[in-house]
Amino acid sequence: MTALVQSAAKSSVLPFVAAMVLGLGIITIAGHVQASTLHDAAHDVRHATGFPCH
């Protein structure tokens, strides 16, 4: 029973956690990864958004 309740609680939180991980991934790739192509393409936005850029 306890295991059942726990797994129900887990499954209800999972989609929220998945969305947060996806969101953090997007912000990291668009705003922080220093690969030069990405950096050049996102350069102006990184400055304008206040991310550490160079």
Place this chain on the structure above:
Amino acid sequence: MFQKILTSALLAGFCAGLSAAALQLFFVQPVLLHAELYEGGDLIHFGADAVSAHPELPGFDPVRDGLSILFTTLIYVGYALLLVAAMGLAEARGVAITARTGILWGIAGFVAFHFAPAISLPPEVPGVAAADVAIRQIWWWGTVAATACALALIAFGKGWLMWSVAAILLLAPHVIGAPHPDEFSGPVPPEIAALFAARALGIGFFAWALLGLFAGYFWQREEQASA
């Protein structure tokens, strides 16, 4: 549920991201281009001749500015995923989410992602001296995480213990201190750097408030559609 979060976040992120991109192109980009004239040596601050404060700036560049629009929208979709997920978790615990309350959520997001890091690491105009980028990024993420936790404790916590922890989390990143350069070497006039930081924060504020409004609106709409 995941689909509901994704739909609301994509719609809210696109609406707010496009608004942010338009505002940035109009208000922030000219300041950035002006700074780049100093960064590239076309203009020299404190050189032999006085320099006009109103030089001719490059106009709209379809590729460069197109990429900026794309990446601003992407970043706001990322913010929206975090915001909608947090809203959904709160709603499951009895917190009402509407477009109106969404504005408050958006402002909290602005404080966590833009304002708090900017207190010790202000938005940098191109050409400024700065410490190692990896160390600044670590400090930036730590500050965002600590501030977001503190705001959640202030909004939903009860009692002085939680509020005290929130105050410590808010202050700690700035007491520890952000990584700063050993020497100043930026060629850009301080007037431009100050305007850039103020504009970046101002536009961030409007864009995040819009993001909260759209996120609350679309989340509630999805909720009604699935009810």
